[in-house]
Amino acid sequence: MKPVPRGEILVSAEQAKALDREASSSWGLDPFALVEAAGRACAGVFAGTYPGLFLNPGLRIAVAAGSGNNGADAMVMLRALILNGHAAAENCSLVISRVPGETEHTPGSEAFRALRAMGAAWLPWDTRREDSGKALESADLIIDGIAGTGLRDRLRGDPLEMAGLINSLENSFVVSVDVPSGCGDTREADWPVIYASATLAVEPVKSCLYHPVSRTAAGHILPVTGIFPKELQESHGSTYLWDWDAAQKIIPPVNPDDYKYTRGTVEIRAGSQGSAGAARIAARGAQAAGAGLVRLLADRDLYPILASGSGGVMVDDGDTALSGDGRFTPDAMLLGPGWGTDDSRLPVLRRALDAESRGTALVLDADAITLSRDFEFHGSVILTPHAGELARYAGISKEEALASPGTILARLSREKKAVIIFKSHVTWISSPDGRLAAVDGMTPALAAGGSGDLLAGLCAGIAGRTAKRQPRGDLFSAAVAAAALLTAAGKAAAADSGFCDPLTIAEAAAKLAGAAWMGGVRGQRHG
Ligand SMILES: NC(=O)C1=CN([C@@H]2O[C@H](COP(=O)(O)OP(=O)(O)OC[C@H]3O[C@@H](n4cnc5c(N)ncnc54)[C@H](O)[C@@H]3O)[C@@H](O)[C@H]2O)[C@@H](O)CC1
Numbered sequence: 469m470k471p472v473p474r475g476e477i478l479v480s481a482e483q484a485k486a487l488d489r490e491a492s493s494s495w496g497l498d499p500f501a502l503v504e505a506a507g508r509a510c511a512g513v514f515a516g517t518y519p520g521l522f523l524n525p526g527l528r529i530a531v532a533a534g535s536g537n538n539g540a541d542a543m544v545m546l547r548a549l550i551l552n553g554h555a556a557a558e559n560c561s562l563v564i565s566r567v568p569g570e571t572e573h574t575p576g577s578e579a580f581r582a583l584r585a586m587g588a589a590w591l592p593w594d595t596r597r598e599d600s601g602k603a604l605e606s607a608d609l610i611i612d613g614i615a616g617t618g619l620r621d622r623l624r625g626d627p628l629e630m631a632g633l634i635n636s637l638e639n640s641f642v643v644s645v646d647v648p649s650g651c652g653d654t655r656e657a658d659w660p661v662i663y664a665s666a667t668l669a670v671e672p673v674k675s676c677l678y679h680p681v682s683r684t685a686a687g688h689i690l691p692v693t694g695i696f697p698k699e700l701q702e703s704h705g706s707t708y709l710w711d712w713d714a715a716q717k718i719i720p721p722v723n724p725d726d727y728k729y730t731r732g733t734v735e736i737r738a739g740s741q742g743s744a745g746a747a748r749i750a751a752r753g754a755q756a757a758g759a760g761l762v763r764l765l766a767d768r769d770l771y772p773i774l775a776s777g778s779g780g781v782m783v784d785d786g787d788t789a790l791s792g793d794g795r796f797t798p799d800a801m802l803l804g805p806g807w808g809t810d811d812s813r814l815p816v817l818r819r820a821l822d823a824e825s826r827g828t829a830l831v832l833d834a835d836a837i838t839l840s841r842d843f844e845f846h847g848s849v850i851l852t853p854h855a856g857e858l859a860r861y862a863g864i865s866k867e868e869a870l871a872s873p874g875t876i877l878a879r880l881s882r883e884k885k886a887v888i889i890f891k892s893h894v895t896w897i898s899s900p901d902g903r904l905a906a907v908d909g910m911t912p913a914l915a916a917g918g919s920g921d922l923l924a925g926l927c928a929g930i931a932g933r934t935a936k937r938q939p940r941g942d943l944f945s946a947a948v949a950a951a952a953l954l955t956a957a958g959k960a961a962a963a964d965s966g967f968c969d970p971l972t973i974a975e976a977a978a979k980l981a982g983a984a985w986m987g988g989v990r991g992q993r994h995g
């Protein structure tokens with residue numbers, strides 16, 4: 469049997485702890501073994517990713533360590549770098565928030581003893597603050613192991629002071645082990661955190677790295693693998709990180725013998741005076757995702773403008789045209805891009821929700837999210853809010869949404885019976901059945917008006933295509949694939965065209981989607 473394609477597992481600190489316990493009780497992996505494996509793997513991944521840093525024979529490295537296993541990982545990493553000839557022990561220092569006692573037998577105290585024996589300097593932050601500060605200031609590379617998943621509440625005390633100094637240094641490369649110190653599942657925007665150049669994300673990767681509020685602090689996220697058996701990780705993870713390579717595989721390709729009606733049909737209600745572009749972008753998005761037919765119903769005053777140069781989109785007068793009178797019943801409907809929140813939209817919204825109750829996939833974007841706040845859904849809706857829209861819709865603050873996306877979305881999806889795509893520089897997706905996904909973004913090419921309209925179109929296009937194969941198809945997969953496609957398209961378009969408009973990004977999306985789903989190589993019928 470072929471393996472089911474999936475993203476990378478993400479876990480909370482609680483899940484990581486449970487996994488640790490099971491690793492020890494059932495797999496013979498005690499804390500010493502885990503710290504050894506993690507620290508050495510971190511050294512290997514880091515040296516392999518940044519070989520240029522190690523060309524300097526006088527490279528000065530400082531480890532900033534706490535007293536837990538995160539500090540132990542950092543010290544084992546340093547020991548491995550020294551043993552592999554990447555640094556000389558006499559150029560290395562250990563700046564430690566609490567020095568392990570002589571009699572302690574923990575992974576941290578053992579790693580500490582080994583480094584001291586090799587000749588690394590040690591500087592307790594509380595009693596030798598000035599020397600500790602100088603060691604950090606003069607380091608070319610700082611390895612941050614102050615606190616990992618053992619962080620309780622916000623950083624305070626010596627670790628807080630150490631983090632403050634590290635953040636003030638402009639010329640050193642800061643690499644955090646596991647998570648940047650200060651980053652945790654409950655971190656809020658004003659909680660201090662180390663801003664790392666890179667983070668060595670020890671498997672299973674911690675989900676807090678992808679909370680929008682903390683994502684920037686993690687810098688370049690480097691997965692560190694080979695620590696835990698996959699089966700063990702599978703049994704503890706509940707959220708997955710998807711990229712385009714993985715996500716494209718969960719969507720069936722088009723068939724070589726498809727006809728326009730069988731490739732998925734999409735009907736869009738979008739645009740209003742001043743926002744006609746949103747309708748055009750959304751329609752092009754649905755085409756780019758592979759829909760066979762796209763119909764755009766626009767307000768009467770916009771209809772002539774949009775109809776000219778419609779590029780194969782069937783444009784009609786939205787004031788009189790009804791769903792289905794375009795000779796096909798849509799497999800997916802999209803309402804909202806640039807639509808406005810006028811009450812006159814409500815009858816259309818009600819009809820669309822009626823279709824949704826009978827299983828038609830319905831994407832509600834932008835203004836349609838606001839309009840639908842008090843309506844009930846029946847499991848075939850995808851909502852695509854950004855932080856402001858999510859905050860209004862759920863009655864929370866934007867900051868809460870950006871700090872705890874998983875918890876908030878899981879609850880809202882279940883209550884509303886809707887798949888939700890929460891858009892930001894990291895996109896989070898939830899399903900009423902409890903599935904959660906994150907798609908890393910960090911693609912400023914998408915931070916421009918119209919990217920959301922494009923996502924809504926991509927989403928409707930994919931939902932329409934999959935609905936054709938699987939009635940009441942898996943909208944969560946469609947949403948994950950659309951978000952991953954948008955990010956990949958944003959990156960590709962930026963590489964080719966720099967700052968570009970959303971229609972250029974749509975062309976990049978069409979290219980990627982076509983290569984993934986129109987190859988005809990698989991020749992496989994799904995559903
Ligand atoms: N399954 C896993 O996740 C694995 C975890 N490992 C490492 O172990 C780490 C977890 O280790 P521990 O549970 O020992 O804890 P940590 O080492 O993450 O945290 C404990 C340290 O943080 C300090 N601290 C906690 N809250 C603080 C606050 N609010 N302000 C200031 N300082 C604070 C404590 O005083 C202590 O020094 C992970 O992040 C990872 O680096 C690896 O060794 C191997 C496998």
Ligand SMILES: Nc1ncnc2c1ncn2[C@@H]1O[C@H](COP(=O)(O)OP(=O)(O)O)[C@@H](O)[C@H]1O
Pocket residue numbers: 834854890891892893894895908909910911912913914915916917918919920921922923954
């Ligand atoms: N820095 C970024 N990195 C990655 N994706 C981003 C970034 N900024 C915005 N996006 C994405 O671009 C889209 C913007 O949507 P939205 O704010 O609704 O735009 P609009 O309403 O102008 O179309 C979302 O999908 C969001 O995830």
